Amino acid sequence: MALPTVDLDAIENLRSLSPDDGDVFLKEILTIFLDDTPTRIAELHSNLKSGTVANFVRAAHSIKGSSSNVGASELRKIAEDLEHESRTNGLAHLESSVTDLEGAFDRVRSELNKLIVT
DSSP, rough: OOOOOHHHHHEEEEEEETSSSSSSSHEEEEEEHHHHHHHHHHHHHHHHHHHHHHHHHHHHHHHHHHHHHHHHHHHHHHHHHHHHHHHHHOOOOOOHHHHHHHHHHHHHHHHHHHHHOO
16 A cells, blocks of 8 residues: 555644644744755765765654654655664665655655645
8 A cells, every 4th residue: 555645634733733823833844844854865875875874774763753743654654664774784775765765755845845835
């Protein structure tokens, strides 16, 4: 079963934290996520090149957590898999998975930007 790009229940949960602010809080959280995630993806690439497993694991873990918070289910799953695989087997053969993660983030960014603009 394919995971949704963005789980709208998670978006509604974020909205419910500040229901009377016209989505100001939601948009702030989504903007932080969209601004921060490319930095974490760059860290994945950098650590893949340098072979620094601990920092790679940390970046993947960070993406996993923030993705979960905004309902980016597919992205969360890929980050979780990267975290587990790198921790268990090192960084060999993870380049294509990082590319998959980037594609998932592009899809998430497209969906979340629609929520920020509205």
